[in-house]
Amino acid sequence: MAGHIIGYARVSTNEQDLTAQRNGLAALNVPEDRIYVDHGLTGTNRERPGLREALAACRAGDTLVITKLDRLARSLPDARDIIEDLTKRNVKLSIGGSVHDPTDPVGRLLFNVLAMVAEFESDLIRARTREGMQVAKAKGKLRGKQPKLTKSQEAHLISLYKGGQHTTTEIAELFKVARSTVYRILQRTVP
Structure with missing residues (x-):
């Protein structure tokens, strides 16, 4: 069979x-x-x-x-x-x-x-991909992952946090980002 x-x-x-x-x-x-x-x-x-x-x-x-x-x-x-x-x-x-x-x-x-x-x-x-990425990087086209928020949005987020009126969850919802994004921004900027 x-x-x-x-x-x-x-x-x-x-x-x-x-x-x-x-x-x-x-x-x-x-x-x-x-x-x-x-x-x-x-x-x-x-x-x-x-x-x-x-x-x-x-x-x-x-x-x-x-x-x-x-x-x-x-x-x-x-x-x-x-x-x-x-x-x-x-x-x-x-x-x-x-x-x-x-x-x-x-x-x-x-x-x-x-x-x-x-x-x-x-x-x-893999070699062609690496080569293409090096060329793109040399031309300034490869910048990596872009930030979720602009600098002015980050400044507004920090001011809301420092104001003490909003929780990190509320701030994340307001800016339509994950809480981890809020924590990263705060960690970078708030002593």
Whole structure:
């Protein structure tokens, strides 16, 4: 008897959409009820509930299907751990329709090569991001997180606090900020 097909999809941010990956998995004959997803989690994070569920659903003879290797893992050690787990349990891995048998020496070689490529791609993205941030910083475009309140609003907040008529909770509500913001402003300015 042939095993089941289990699908896994992941996007790194909540703004990204899983539709393309879901469609890709459906095109690879993965039933909708056997697709496990992680939304807003990076591939470097091993604490991914969808991946944990997908791996738990796999039994000997099953095939785990992903559209691209970087959806499964972003580092060589992580990919190796997952591949080792699949190999021990006699589960095949399908990457974009190409099925790799982890018990086959050529399959293991391909896993390692693909995992190295995924890690290299991840390193390139990080390097380009750092480079872009340095350029933006040099141009004065990267200023970090902007303050919640203007200097005049901060001065008004401090005067209300020093007046003793309002609690920090009331001041936070008045300025539509969290109490922690009020405390930070007071800590910076009130001796």
